[in-house]
Amino acid sequence: MPLSDHEQRMLEQMERALYAEDPKFATALEGNELRTYTRKRVYQAIAGFLVGIGLLMGGMVAQFIALSVVGFLVMLGCAVVAVTGWRKSPPAGEGQARGEGSGGRQRGQKQRRSMMNRIEQRWQRRRDARDD
Structure with a gap:
């Protein structure tokens, strides 16, 4: 979600x-x-x-x-x-500084989205486990 x-x-x-x-x-x-x-x-x-x-x-x-x-x-x-x-x-690609131009900003947004996806998946698993 x-x-x-x-x-x-x-x-x-x-x-x-x-x-x-x-x-x-x-x-x-x-x-x-x-x-x-x-x-x-x-x-x-x-x-x-x-x-x-x-x-x-x-x-x-x-x-x-x-x-x-x-x-x-x-x-x-x-x-x-x-x-x-x-x-x-x-890893070298992790933790890039912000403001590196549009390429760095897009990369940061992708990493943030993937991180948010992982957090959301964990939250969903917890909710499913709690409901069972």
Whole structure:
């Protein structure tokens, strides 16, 4: 069951109010900041991985086993951080900024419609389950 025109206008009005009231929070909800944060974290993990390789090699050359073990653990930890950070990152097409021209606006409307369709389907399932 699609939203009525009045409900759609109310939803758009609430979105505009959210952007006007707290644009930083609204942008965070879109996923842009999250994607930037996770990308930065992955790059830091890659740099840490390279430092771990250096420690591992340095420990092997100096024949200092403890340094090699620390290097290996640094490499392992950074690899885990990089992989988990990469998985948590939202897809590149998700959370596009508004006002990118008509193409970006149409894409945002399609995403909003699909999101609203999913919400409506969930609501309908709940109502059907409650009625049974």
